[in-house]
Amino acid sequence: MTVSSSPLQRYVAHLMGMPVSLALRGRHAEDEAARGAWERCVAELTEVDRTFSTYREDSVVSRLSRGEIDLADCPAEVREVLGLGEQARVESAGAFDVRCPGPDGVPVLDPSGVVKGWAVQRASAHLRALPDTDVCLSAGGDMVCHVADESRPAWRVGVEDPLDPQQLVATVEVRRGAVATSGTAHRGEHITDARTGDLPSVVASVTVLADDLTWADIDATAAYAMGADALTWLRARAGRRGVVVWRDGRREVFDSH
Amino acid sequence: MKRISYWVLSTVSAVVLLFGFDASQRGATSTPTATISGGTSGTKSGQSSGSDNSTSSGNSSGNSSKNSSGNNSGSTRSSTKTVTGSVAQTQWGPVQVELAVRNGSITKVSILQYPNGNGRDVEIARYSLPILIHETLSSQSANIDMVSGATYTSTGYLQSLQSALDQANL
Numbered sequence: 001m002t003v004s005s006s007p008l009q010r011y012v013a014h015l016m017g018m019p020v021s022l023a024l025r026g027r028h029a030e031d032e033a034a035r036g037a038w039e040r041c042v043a044e045l046t047e048v049d050r051t052f053s054t055y056r057e058d059s060v061v062s063r064l065s066r067g068e069i070d071l072a073d074c075p076a077e078v079r080e081v082l083g084l085g086e087q088a089r090v091e092s093a094g095a096f097d098v099r100c101p102g103p104d105g106v107p108v109l110d111p112s113g114v115v116k117g118w119a120v121q122r123a124s125a126h127l128r129a130l131p132d133t134d135v136c137l138s139a140g141g142d143m144v145c146h147v148a149d150e151s152r153p154a155w156r157v158g159v160e161d162p163l164d165p166q167q168l169v170a171t172v173e174v175r176r177g178a179v180a181t182s183g184t185a186h187r188g189e190h191i192t193d194a195r196t197g198d199l200p201s202v203v204a205s206v207t208v209l210a211d212d213l214t215w216a217d218i219d220a221t222a223a224y225a226m227g228a229d230a231l232t233w234l235r236a237r238a239g240r241r242g243v244v245v246w247r248d249g250r251r252e253v254f255d256s257h
Numbered sequence: 258m259k260r261i262s263y264w265v266l267s268t269v270s271a272v273v274l275l276f277g278f279d280a281s282q283r284g285a286t287s288t289p290t291a292t293i294s295g296g297t298s299g300t301k302s303g304q305s306s307g308s309d310n311s312t313s314s315g316n317s318s319g320n321s322s323k324n325s326s327g328n329n330s331g332s333t334r335s336s337t338k339t340v341t342g343s344v345a346q347t348q349w350g351p352v353q354v355e356l357a358v359r360n361g362s363i364t365k366v367s368i369l370q371y372p373n374g375n376g377r378d379v380e381i382a383r384y385s386l387p388i389l390i391h392e393t394l395s396s397q398s399a400n401i402d403m404v405s406g407a408t409y410t411s412t413g414y415l416q417s418l419q420s421a422l423d424q425a426n427l
Contacts, residue, residue, distance in 0.1 A: 143405060207405055
């Protein structure tokens with residue numbers, strides 16, 4: 001077996017309030033085709049943000065949340081995302097919910113827990129279509145990995161230590177699939193248990209590997225919100241692998257393949 | 258050229274990480290030499306020497322010519338040397354790595370021995386390799402392509418490992 005010395009080309013954009021990092025290697029790592037695919041990827045994510053952002057007063061989701069428009073008036077993607085959110089709510093027994101209690105107790109529609117993974121998975125198709133080209137597309141630490149050529153090595157993903165972000169707690173290799181991590185290291189406490197509104201306390205971070213980023217991201221978020229129940233729930237999810245880092249520093253691997 | 262050598266080095270280290278990770282090797286930067294004897298360490302630090310104790314020549318490309326040509330332009334005048342590492346015994350079986358060195362930089366890494374030998378098993382082995390848990394591992398020694406962490410904002414990104422990787426274009 002030969003591992004070729006294929007160079008890596010990187011691209012970075014800031015979208016949806018977070019960095020989107022792309023690494024390409026192989027035939028179209030740094031040519032016109034690569035730049036074109038990256039531009040289409042960025043354009044698609046920008047459009048998704050325009051539709052789904054809860055920070056934009058005029059986004060479809062903000063208007064839907066305020067009851068100004070009906071679900072029937074929304075683009076098909078909005079219905080798709082809310083459908084995924086509902087599936088996630090059911091499968092997580094309510095820990096994951098796109099409708100969360102707002103500051104005044106009125107439920108606020110916030111599908112961002114679904115949107116990011118779903119959008120990045122979908123946008124990665126532009127890049128994965130590049131022939132003989134390996135893709136690793138990360139949005140704020142959650143990524144889609146794709147190795148086109150069997151002779152090239154898997155993408156190596158370092159899992160950041162939530163208790164010390166300059167360190168890694170684990171390394172995973174992914175040829176085709178997705179890696180998502182939920183935790184508190186960079187954003188502070190931003191995930192609450194939708195069942196209680198509580199901040200999870202015992203879990204520092206959850207990293208999930210799955211076939212696609214939509215579900216890797218949903219599962220990482222849901223498990224993190226569950227706190228002490230995270231690992232038990234993840235072990236019952238088919239086709240998932242990953243790591244749970246507890247507040248006390250313990251790391252536990254799960255593999256439901 | 259520099260980027261290529263780093264990239265290949267990271268491949269080497271990844272292999273070592275995959276198979277050679279135990280308590281005695283946790284000391285990060287020493288890991289590459291644990292598996293590969295010969296010019297590796299010199300190449301890593303200086304990327305100008307490093308091939309002193311390499312031997313056999315010629316035989317530069319097994320089957321990966323498509324990448325090497327475009328990326329190594331300008332260095333065709335010097336020949337490629339290959340350095341064969343000693344066999345490292347790992348918990349999954351023996352691993353042996355061969356490096357191609359040109360102008361003091363590693364241009365190719367070949368894995369001569371992998372647990373279970375044939376290519377198909379290699380794929381399976383790679384796919385089913387466990388997630389490696391580290392006590393502590395600094396980013397510099399990890400040789401990773403991307404960082405998975407709790408969603409960071411564009412502000413937090415500036416201090417992140419991912420930002421360092423992107424800037425270095427490694």
